[in-house]
Amino acid sequence: MLINKVxxxxxxxxxxxxxxGSNNKDFYHIINHHFFQIVDSSAYxxxxxxxxxxxxxxxxxxxxxxxxxxxxxxxxxxxxxSISAIVQKLENKHFQNLISKKYSLELAIIDLxxxxxxxxxxxxxxxxKAKNNCMNFAGKLTLYKPFISSDLAIIPYSISRSEKAxxxxxxLLEKINGSWQKNQIIxxxxx
Numbered sequence: 001m002l003i004n005k006v007x008x009x010x011x012x013x014x015x016x017x018x019x020x021g022s023n024n025k026d027f028y029h030i031i032n033h034h035f036f037q038i039v040d041s042s043a044y045x046x047x048x049x050x051x052x053x054x055x056x057x058x059x060x061x062x063x064x065x066x067x068x069x070x071x072x073x074x075x076x077x078x079x080x081x082s083i084s085a086i087v088q089k090l091e092n093k094h095f096q097n098l099i100s101k102k103y104s105l106e107l108a109i110i111d112l113x114x115x116x117x118x119x120x121x122x123x124x125x126x127x128x129k130a131k132n133n134c135m136n137f138a139g140k141l142t143l144y145k146p147f148i149s150s151d152l153a154i155i156p157y158s159i160s161r162s163e164k165a166x167x168x169x170x171x172l173l174e175k176i177n178g179s180w181q182k183n184q185i186i187x188x189x190x191x
Contacts, residue, residue, distance in 0.1 A: 049139030
């Protein structure tokens with residue numbers, strides 16, 4: 001009887017660890033597959049992640065454009081409340097279940113080497129920005145704790161050009177026929 005309990009516990013631990021590993025792979029797959037829906041390639045022209053209307057921007061040449069990457073493994077209370085309120089209003093009620101702790105993906109850091117589909121952009125950790133010799137910093141991409149199940153995902157992120165220019169959004173995705181498809185992108189806040 002004791003052996004049966006140990007086997008059941010071992011199977012449960014294996015499945016939960018395997019699911020977390022699968023969710024990590026799904027996170028990187030989502031970011032790679034949808035990178036240019038998160039970060040607009042218009043920065044290729046102006047070297048800025050956020051375009052300011054009627055502001056004359058210099059056209060860049062073919063050199064790499066750098067983006068600072070920041071990651072918060074927790075959400076601010078304000079952001080979590082905003083995401084919950086938005087998700088509660090959605091027609092697809094299954095996204096509401098993702099907000100529970102059981103589907104939040106706990107990443108200590110983001111492995112930038114796993115993000116490969118970035119075109120002419122170079123990704124640099126925020127704390128290493130001063131160490132780089134990159135001439136064109138387009139802005140900052142902040143990724144927050146994602147919510148990923150086997151068939152749905154919510155990816156919160158912010159894009160900022162400065163402390164006074166930016167926005168926060170969530171990308172809602174569904175896994176259809178084994179591929180992560182964007183359901184919609186919803187603005188949370190602009191500043």
